[in-house]
Every structure is written in structure tokens, then in C-alpha cells.
Ligand SMILES: Cc1cc2nc3c(=O)[nH]c(=O)nc-3n(C[C@H](O)[C@H](O)[C@H](O)COP(=O)(O)OP(=O)(O)OC[C@H]3O[C@@H](n4cnc5c(N)ncnc54)[C@H](O)[C@@H]3O)c2cc1C
């Protein structure tokens with residue numbers, strides 16, 4: 001993870017931000033709802049072609065952006081608090097995976113500040129208050145812009161130029177219903193285990209929607225392989241748009257828009273590794289196991305996986321094969337319909353392990369709490385979330 005020095009706020013601005021943080025915090029959901037309403041009203045193409053409209057429909061993304069700014073402001077006014085480096089790194093990798101560029105930051109700024117005035121009122125957002133929060137925004141934006149430039153440059157692409165049209169070289173339908181696709185012909189040299197690509201598809205209504213998929217093959221192999229689990233409809237929740245479109249439409253020989261890989265999970269080994277996943281959260285763990293088998297097979301590896309049922313367990317066979325092929329690896333699996341939920345109390349963890357965690361937000365939060373109560377320092381727990389991160393204020 002990149003460690004970033006942040007510029008400090010001037011004392012006068014820090015005082016104002018400190019005094020108004022509770023007010024902004026109390027109205028954060030209204031501010032961000034108003035912000036997105038304005039921004040997508042002024043720039044409809046951003047919702048159609050860049051932002052994830054499934055996340056927008058659920059409000060998850062709105063909360064993530066707002067919470068991240070409040071978390072960052074909290075750090076600026078109290079530098080004793082832990083530096084939000086992990087938060088910034090996650091956002092920067094997500095942004096680069098979508099091709100976000102510096103030119104777009106003024107659009108977010110303009111609409112966000114108009115929303116703050118609309119919600120809190122011009123009598124509260126005086127010129128001084130606006131100026132102080134402006135500084136917070138631009139310190140955070142400049143930090144992200146610099147990190148994103150660094151990531152583009154490290155990947156060998158010009159800013160925002162992340163999509164490549166690649167040919168689908170292989171498609172395998174896993175018994176769990178998950179679709180494995182391999183695309184070939186990428187012009188970038190390597191990726192790191194646990195990274196993801198964004199895939200862009202044009203849906204039947206003409207919208208171009210982007211989604212992220214973690215790589216499940218070993219770095220250095222030909223092509224990039226990712227696994228897409230179609231999201232079924234469930235009660236009030238409609239079926240996932242992109243995942244089902246991919247399952248129904250993508251065949252060997254087709255061209256698919258796929259980005260350069262990004263993502264900041266640290267490379268596993270040589271310290272003991274614990275991989276904990278639920279459902280389709282298995283994908284980065286398969287990438288890690290493939291890497292370990294190819295590059296560091298003597299690493300101690302403990303794999304823990306939770307799923308609804310054996311039948312729905314994605315990449316089940318490959319997970320078993322990889323664990324069997326690694327001389328110091330073990331596998332424990334929990335199925336909700338037979339053996340119940342994953343319970344860390346039943347597991348002995350190596351004291352010095354690096355823990356990798358991936359699944360839905362509820363699962364990741366619950367396991368993180370269990371790990372903390374077992375005395376595992378947060379710095380040794382590395383999470384990947386498949387939805388926007390909504391626990392940033394924790
Ligand atoms: C870093 C990262 C790595 C990932 N890796 C993988 C991976 O390896 N494999 C994988 O399969 N996925 C992965 N994902 C998840 C993936 O990116 C998609 O989110 C997933 O495929 C669902 O996309 P979708 O378009 O099918 O669903 P969407 O259409 O985006 O829907 C998502 C959810 O929102 C709900 N929703 C949508 N609209 C509404 C509405 N109007 N009202 C209520 N609910 C609504 C849907 O019911 C569904 O539950 C990853 C995500 C991230 C961020």
C-alpha cells in the first residue's frame with residue numbers, strides 16, 4: 001500500500017471544519033443524495049456510462065463517497081488519528097480501474113458544493129465555511145489525483161486510457177453457475193495476485209456499464225481469467241444486469257472491453273497466510289493460491305470458505321486441487337444449509353498470519369470483528385469488498 005503525506009489544513013480552516021463536521025455528518029446522506037441528483041442531472045452520461053447504476057439504485061455508493069470525505073476531514077483536523085491511507089488507496093485503485101481522470105474532479109466539486117449549500121442553507125454555509133471545506137475537498141482530490149497518476153504510470157498507460165478490446169479465448173461454465181472467461185492479447189506485462197479488472201458491456205438499453213472482476217489465474221500466465229457469478233433476482237432486488245448479460249451473451253471469439261488490472265491487496269507469503277472468503281468472494285483467494293503454487297509453494301496456508309451450499313460453491317474443484325497441490329495448505333468449508341455459518345472460534349489461527357478476507361459487507365465486517373477480538377492487528381487483515389465500502393466511518 002502507498003503511504004501518502006497529506007498537506008495540513010491551516011489552523012483557521014481546521015477550526016471551521018472541526019466545528020461544522022457534526023453538522024455535515026448529520027446531513028451527509030441528504031447532501032450526497034442531492035449531489036448525485038444534481039451531478040447526474042447535469043451530466044447524465046456519467047450515470048449511463050461510468051457510475052454503477054445498480055449501486056446508485058441501492059444508495060450504497062452515495063454513502064461510500066460521502067463517508068470517505070468525512071473520514072478524511074476527521075483525519076485532517078486530528079492528525080493523531082490513523083492516516084486514512086488504506087481508504088485513499090482503495091479509492092485510487094477503483095478510480096484507475098474505471099479510467100477516472102483529473103479533469104473530472106471539478107465536476108464532482110461543483111455539484112457537491114452546490115448540494116452542500118442546498119441542504120445546509122446559505123446562512124450556514126458562509127463564505128468562510130465554504131472556503132474551509134473547499135480546502136478539504138481539494139487536499140483529498142489532489143492526493144487522489146497524484147496517486148491515480150502514479151498508478152496509471154506504473155501500469156504503463158496514459159491517464160485514463162485503461163480499456164483494451166480483447167478477444168475471449170476461453171469460456172468455462174463452472175457447476176456453481178459461475179462463468180470463467182479468459183481474455184487474451186493484453187499489452188500489459190504483468191499483474192499482482194488479488195488484482196481485478198473492470199469489464200465494460202453495452203446493455204440492451206444502450207447504457208455502458210462497468211463492473212469489476214478479480215483475476216483467478218496465476219500472474220505471468222497467458223491471458224487474464226476472471227469468474228463471473230450471475231446475481232439472481234431476490235425479493236425486491238432485480239437480477240444483476242452485467243453478470244447476467246455476460247452469462248447470456250459472451251462466447252469464445254467475441255471481443256470484450258477489459259481494463260488493465262488494478263487493486264492493492266499485498267502479495268502473500270512468506271509469512272503464514274489465512275484466506276477467508278464467502279461465496280464469490282473466493283475469486284481473489286483462488287488468485288492468491290495460484291500465485292502461491294507457482295511462486296511460493298512452501299508458504300503455510302490456511303483456507304476458510306463459507307457458502308450457502310456445496311452446489312453453489314464457485315470454483316470448488318479448483319480450490320480443492322490447489323490446496324492439495326500446496327504442501328502446507330489446509331481447507332475448511334462451512335455450508336449454511338448443512339454445517340452452518342463460518343465460526344472462527346472453531347479455528348486455530350497462526351499467531352503471525354497475514355489474513356485476507358473477501359465477501360459481502362456483512363460477512364467481512366463480522367469476520368473482522370472476530371479477528372480483532374482474537375487480537376489480530378488490523379494491519380495484518382487485508383480486505384477486498386465486492387460492493388462499495390460503507391463502513392469507512394467505523
Ligand atoms: C474489486 C471487486 C472485485 C470483484 N470481483 C468479482 C468476481 O471475481 N466475481 C464476481 O462475480 N463479482 C465480482 N465483483 C462484483 C461485480 O463487480 C458486480 O458487482 C457483480 O457482478 C454484480 O453486477 P451486476 O451488474 O450483475 O449487478 P447489478 O445490476 O449491479 O446489481 C447489483 C445488486 O443491486 C441490486 N439492485 C440493482 N438495482 C436495484 C434496484 N433498483 N432496487 C434494488 N436493488 C437493486 C441487484 O438486485 C443486485 O443485488 C467484484 C466487485 C469488486 C468491487
Ligand code: HEM
Pocket residue numbers: 046050051052055056061064065068069090091094095098100101104105106107108137140141144387388389
Ligand atoms: C475527492 C473526490 C472524490 C472522492 C472522495 C471519491 C470517493 C469515492 C469512493 C469512496 C468510492 C467508492 C470506493 C469503493 O469503496 O469501492 C468511489 C468510487 C467511484 N468514484 Fe469517486 N471520488 C471522488 C472523485 C471522483 C470523480 C472526479 C469521479 C469521476 C467523475 C469519480 C467516479 C467514481 C466512480 C465511477 C466510482 C465507482 C462507483 C461505482 O462503481 O459504484 N469519483 N469514489
